[in-house]
Amino acid sequence: MLTGMEATLELAGNAASNDPDVGLRAVAALRVLTEQLEILQVDNARTLGWTWEKIADRLGVTKQTVHRKHGRRAGRR
Amino acid sequence: MLERFTGDARGVVTGAREDALRLGHDWIGCEHLLLALTAAGGEVGTILRDLGITPDRVRWETVRLAGAGRGASLSDVLDRDALASIGIDLDAVRGKVEAAFGPGAFTAAPARRPRGRRWVRRRVRRARQARWAAAPAGGGARAAGPAEAPAPGKGSGAGPRRVPFTPRARKCLVHAVREARAEHAGQIGVEHLGLAIVSMTDGAVPPILSALGSSGPRLRAEILSHYQQPS
Numbered sequence: 001m002l003t004g005m006e007a008t009l010e011l012a013g014n015a016a017s018n019d020p021d022v023g024l025r026a027v028a029a030l031r032v033l034t035e036q037l038e039i040l041q042v043d044n045a046r047t048l049g050w051t052w053e054k055i056a057d058r059l060g061v062t063k064q065t066v067h068r069k070h071g072r073r074a075g076r077r
Numbered sequence: 078m079l080e081r082f083t084g085d086a087r088g089v090v091t092g093a094r095e096d097a098l099r100l101g102h103d104w105i106g107c108e109h110l111l112l113a114l115t116a117a118g119g120e121v122g123t124i125l126r127d128l129g130i131t132p133d134r135v136r137w138e139t140v141r142l143a144g145a146g147r148g149a150s151l152s153d154v155l156d157r158d159a160l161a162s163i164g165i166d167l168d169a170v171r172g173k174v175e176a177a178f179g180p181g182a183f184t185a186a187p188a189r190r191p192r193g194r195r196w197v198r199r200r201v202r203r204a205r206q207a208r209w210a211a212a213p214a215g216g217g218a219r220a221a222g223p224a225e226a227p228a229p230g231k232g233s234g235a236g237p238r239r240v241p242f243t244p245r246a247r248k249c250l251v252h253a254v255r256e257a258r259a260e261h262a263g264q265i266g267v268e269h270l271g272l273a274i275v276s277m278t279d280g281a282v283p284p285i286l287s288a289l290g291s292s293g294p295r296l297r298a299e300i301l302s303h304y305q306q307p308s
Binding site for chain 2: 022023025026028029030032033036037039043
C-alpha cells in the first residue's frame with residue numbers, strides 16, 4: 001500500500017516537467033500569485049510614500065502602466 | 078423549498094453558501110453546490126473523491142473560471158499541487174508574506190473589481206455567467222474586459238452579506254426534487270442533489286468536471302450504480 005502511494009507520488013513528480021496539464025496549471029497559479037504579490041507590494045510602497053515613478057521603475061514597467069493598473073485602488077493615501 | 082431535504086442534503090446547501098463566502102463570491106452557484114458535495118460525508122462524496130473530484134481541485138477550477146473575490150485566502154484559491162510541481166511551496170510563501178505584512182495579508186485583492194451600484198455588479202456577474210454558458214469548454218479567461226461604468230458607488234455599507242442563489246443553482250435544487258420524485262423517494266437526499274448537480278448541462282459544472290477528467294453522465298452512472306434500489 002505504502003509503496004503504491006510512493007510510486008504515485010514519484011510519478012506525479014516526474015510528470016511535472018512535461019505534462020502540459022500540470023505545467024499550465026502551475027503557470028496559471030503562478031500568474032495569480034504574482035498579481036496578488038504585486039498588489040500587496042504596490043499598496044505597501046504607496047503607504048510608505050513611494051512615488052508611482054519609483055514603483056514603476058522597480059517593477060520594470062512605465063509609470064502609466066502601474067498607475068493605470070493600481071491607481072484607482074492605491075491612489076489616494 | 079428545502080423542507081423535504083434530508084439533514085445531509087441541507088448540509089450540502091449550507092456548505093455551498095460557506096464555500097461561496099470563503100471564495101469571496103457574492104453568489105451561490107452550481108459550482109459551489111458541487112464543491113460542497115465533494116466535501117460531503119456519505120457515499121456520494123466518496124464516489125466523487127475516488128474519481129479525483131476532490132474539494133481542492135473543484136475549488137481551484139472554480140477560481141480559474143470565476144476568479145476569487147476580495148478577501149479569499151490565497152492558500153485556498155491557488156493550485157497548491159501545481160505550484161509544488163515547479164518547486165513553489167505555497168505555505169512557505171504564505172509564511173513570508175504574513176511575517177512581513179501581518180496575518181490576513183495573504184488574501185485575494187482583485188485588481189479589477191466591478192465597482193458601482195449593485196445592479197452594475199450584478200450585470201458584470203451575469204455577463205460572467207453568460208460567458209460560461211457560451212463557452213462551456215472553459216478557457217481560463219479571467220475577466221479582463223474593460224471595467225464597467227465606474228460610477229462612484231457609496232459601497233452598500235453594513236448588514237449581513239446577502240448571497241443569493243443563481244437562477245441556475247435554483248434550477249439545480251428543483252432538479253433534485255425531480256430526481257427524488259422519479260425514485261418515489263419521500264425525501265430529497267444527498268444522492269438526489271448529487272445527481273441533479275452532476276447532470277447540469279450548462280453553467281460551470283460541465284467545464285469543471287471535464288477539466289478534472291470526468292463528465293456528468295459518467296458520474297451519474299456511478300452514483301446510480303451505488304444507489305440502485307429494487308423497485
